[in-house]
Amino acid sequence: MALLVQKYGGTSVGSIERIEAVAEKVIRYKEQGNDLVVVVSAMSGETNRLTDLAKQIDPTVRGRELDVLLTTGEQVTIALLTMALHKRGYDAKSYTGGQVKILTDNAHNKARIVSIDAANLAQDLKQGQIIVVAGFQGVDEHGNITTLGRGGSDTTGVALAAALKADECQIFTDVDGVYTTDPRVVAEARRLEKITFEEMLEMASLGSKVLQIRAVEFAGKYEVPLRVLSSFEEGEGTLITSDSSEDDSVEQAVISGIAFNRDEAQLTINGVADTPGVAHQILGPISDANIEVDMILQNVGADGTTDFTFTVHRNDYDTALNILNKVAQDLKARVASGNNRIVKLSIVGVGMRSHAGIASKMFEILANEGINILMISTSEIKISVVVEEKYLELGVRALHDGFDLAEYETE
Ligand code: ADP
Ligand code: ASP
Ligand code: MG
Numbered sequence: 001m002a003l004l005v006q007k008y009g010g011t012s013v014g015s016i017e018r019i020e021a022v023a024e025k026v027i028r029y030k031e032q033g034n035d036l037v038v039v040v041s042a043m044s045g046e047t048n049r050l051t052d053l054a055k056q057i058d059p060t061v062r063g064r065e066l067d068v069l070l071t072t073g074e075q076v077t078i079a080l081l082t083m084a085l086h087k088r089g090y091d092a093k094s095y096t097g098g099q100v101k102i103l104t105d106n107a108h109n110k111a112r113i114v115s116i117d118a119a120n121l122a123q124d125l126k127q128g129q130i131i132v133v134a135g136f137q138g139v140d141e142h143g144n145i146t147t148l149g150r151g152g153s154d155t156t157g158v159a160l161a162a163a164l165k166a167d168e169c170q171i172f173t174d175v176d177g178v179y180t181t182d183p184r185v186v187a188e189a190r191r192l193e194k195i196t197f198e199e200m201l202e203m204a205s206l207g208s209k210v211l212q213i214r215a216v217e218f219a220g221k222y223e224v225p226l227r228v229l230s231s232f233e234e235g236e237g238t239l240i241t242s243d244s245s246e247d248d249s250v251e252q253a254v255i256s257g258i259a260f261n262r263d264e265a266q267l268t269i270n271g272v273a274d275t276p277g278v279a280h281q282i283l284g285p286i287s288d289a290n291i292e293v294d295m296i297l298q299n300v301g302a303d304g305t306t307d308f309t310f311t312v313h314r315n316d317y318d319t320a321l322n323i324l325n326k327v328a329q330d331l332k333a334r335v336a337s338g339n340n341r342i343v344k345l346s347i348v349g350v351g352m353r354s355h356a357g358i359a360s361k362m363f364e365i366l367a368n369e370g371i372n373i374l375m376i377s378t379s380e381i382k383i384s385v386v387v388e389e390k391y392l393e394l395g396v397r398a399l400h401d402g403f404d405l406a407e408y409e410t411e
Contacts, residue, residue: 001033001034001035002033002034002035002167002168003034003035003036003037003125003164003165003166003167004029004034004035004036004037004166004167004168004169004170005036005037005038005039005157005158005160005161005164005166005168005169005170006026006029006036006037006038006039006157006169006170006172007038007039007040007041007135007153007154007156007157007169007170007171007172008022008038008039008040008041008172008231009041009044009153009171009172009173009174009231010041010042010043010044010045010046010047011044011173011174011231012041012172012173012174012231012232013040013041013042013043013044013077013080013081014043014044014045015043016080018231019077019080019081019084020084021231022038022040022081022084022172022231023081023084023085023087023088024088025172025231026038026081026085026130027085027088027090030090030130035125036130036131037121037125037131037133037160037161037164037166038081038130038131038132038133039132039133039134039135039153039156039157039160040074040077040078040081040132040133040134040135040153041073041074041077041135041136041153042073042074042076042077042136043073043076043077046073046076047070047073047136047150050069050070050072050073051066051070053069054066054069062108062109063108063109064108064144064145066108066109066147067108067109067137067144067145067146067147068145070136070147071096071097071134071136071137071145071147073136074096074134074135074136074137074153075096075134077134078094078095078096078132078133078134079094081094081132082094082132085130085132090130091127091128091129091130092129092130092131092132093124093129093130093131093132094132094133094134095120095121095131095132095133095134096133096134096137097133097134097136097137097138097139097145097146097156098137098138098139098143098145099120100116100117100118100120100121100133100160101116101117101138101139102116102137102138102139102156102159102160103115103116103117103138103139103140103141104138104139104140104146104148105140105146106140106141106142106144106146107146108144108146108147109146109147109149110147110148110149111138111140111146111147111148111149112148112214113138113148113155113156113159113218116159116160116162116163118160118163118164121133121160121164122164125164133156133160134156135152135153135154135156135157136148136152136153136156137152137156148212148214149212149214150212151209151211151212151215152212152214153212154171154211154212154214154215155212155214155215155218157169157171157215158215158218158219158222158224158226159218161219161224161226162218162219162222162224166224167225168225168226168227169219169224169225169226169227170227170229170237171211171215171226171227171228171229172229172230172231173210173228173229173230173231174230174231174232175210175228175230176191176229176230176233176235176237177191177192177193177228177229177230177235177236177237177238178191178192178195178200178203178208178210178211178228178238178240178257179191179192179257180192180256180257180258180400180405180406181208181257181258181259181260181396181400181405182208182210182260182396185260185392185393185396185397186258186396186397186400186406188400188406188407189400189405189406189407190405190406190407191237191238192238192256192257193236193238193239194238194239194240194241195238195239195240195241195256195257196240196241196242196243196256196350197216197219197220197240197241197242198220198350198381199256199257199348199349199350199381200216200240201213201216201217201220202259202346202348202381202382203256203257203259203348204216206259206260206261206344206346206348206382206384207259207260207261207262207263207344207346208257208259210228211226211228211240216240219240220242223242225239225241226239226240227239227240228240253349253351253405254349254351254352254355254358254403255347255348255349255351255352255358255403255405256348256349256350256351257347257348257349257405258345258346258347258348258396258399258400258403258405259345259346259348260343260344260345260346260392260395260396261343261344261346262314262343262389262392263313263314263315264294264311264312264313264314264342264343264344264386265311265312265313265314265316265317265320265338265339265340265342266309266310266311266338266339266340266342266374266375266386267309267310267311267312267317267320267321267324267336267337267338268307268308268309268336268337268338269282269307269308269309269324269327269328269331269333269335269336270307270333270334270335270336270337271305271306271307271333271334271335272305272306272307272308272331272333273304273305273306273331273332274301274304274305274306278306278308278331279296279298279308281327281330281331282308282310282324282327282331283296283310285323285326285327286310286312286320286323286324289316289319289320289323291312291313291316291319291320291323292312292313292316293310293311293312294310294311294312294313294344295310295311295344295375295377295384295386296308296309296310297309297310297375305334309375311342311344311375311386314340317338317340320338321336321338324336324338341388341389341390342374342386342387342388342389343386343387343388343389343391343392344384344385344386345384345385345387345392345395345396345399346382346383346384346385347362347382347383347399347403348381348382349381349382350381352380352381352382352383353380353381358383359376359378359383361402361403362383362385362399362402363385364402365398365399365401365402365403366385366387366395366398366399368398369391369394369395369398371387371388371391371394371395371398372387372388373385373386373387374386374387374388
């Protein structure tokens with residue numbers, strides 16, 4: 001008998017019909033002899049709806065009360081799913097994050113899980129109950145309700161699976177696995193049978209929202225077997241694995257996938273003195289404002305001055321530009337400017353380690369489409385470029401094609 005932690009995302013519980021369908025699916029697994037802990041998200045669109053309500057009162061709202069509000073979404077779905085299981089004659093019990101208890105730090109809106117007290121759940125499982133847990137939420141040490149950041153129900157699922165030493169954590173969603181790129185952008189994208197934690201972590205960090213980054217981190221750290229599957233169809237989905245050696249698909253392909261991120265914005269300061277300490281003078285005030293910087297580019301100096309460019313999350317663009325304008329005055333720079341209509345395209349693959357020429361091939365593919373590269377950054381298993389937003393779809397498709405990632409086999 002296996003212990004499975006299953007997580008169902010927003011679309012999968014988006015209506016009463018879908019919640020009833022999830023109940024049927026959970027029961028099928030139960031009837032196969034498995035113990036089940038089921039984590040659910042809020043109904044699709046609900047977290048956005050609640051956020052909009054809060055913003056009508058205060059557009060800049062964040063913190064404790066926002067978490068009190070947002071966690072109601074998941075409280076609705078745990079109750080409804082549990083009722084649907086009861087109606088079918090099954091023993092089931094719902095838990096909020098606090099009831100479990102999923103202890104987090106006190107960083108409201110983006111809290112991290114510190115520990116999980118799984119004793120109650122283990123007891124209920126022993127008695128044959130199906131356990132239904134609200135995703136995305138926890139409590140801090142003072143009992144304040146916290147949330148884990150958007151997409152955080154994935155992390156609840158993985159963390160519970162780690163705490164309960166589950167045999168597998170299954171993330172059920174509206175696609176049937178992890179694809180070579182977002183199948184909504186490239187119809188020819190191919191489902192991967194397996195992907196390494198390392199690659200999945202890069203994909204998630206670089207914008208593939210199919211799994212929350214922290215869920216992948218957690219699964220890698222605690223060696224939780226993790227699988228992404230469809231709620232709507234049967235199938236094997238995609239296994240996230242630490243083992244790349246036996247994996248043909250990972251071994252053969254130099255590039256495993258393409259990620260993109262629309263949440264980027266670029267800022268530039270021209271004509272700053274090319275002297276020690278300037279990078280710190282520019283980025284210090286940005287980091288003091290709690291703004292995370294992603295890519296950084298400094299040109300080779302000329303005439304004793306240089307240009308400095310960096311990217312931030314698009315939500316931080318206005319604040320960052322204001323800060324930069326002030327810095328430009330202080331540093332007597334020529335001008336500060338910005339562009340919030342840029343995106344980041346990345347290719348990811350462990351095979352890159354042993355293959356040269358991947359970067360130049362990427363640049364050639366983009367050049368052939370007339371796409372200008374604004375910034376470049378590389379690490380061991382990824383290459384990212386910043387391009388204008390209008391080139392997102394074209395760029396992703398061209399790279400997908402150019403690196404032969406599409407499905408060729410005919411049915
Ligand atoms: P859920 O509500 O179930 O958590 P999400 O919307 O968070 O679902 O994640 C699933 C979505 O992730 C898919 O609908 C798909 O558009 C998107 N996605 C982005 N990149 C990928 C990828 N490489 N493979 C599969 N899906 C991806
Ligand atoms: N409901 C939350 C969100 O929409 C958490 C989740 O679905 O994972 O971000
Ligand atoms: Mg999600």
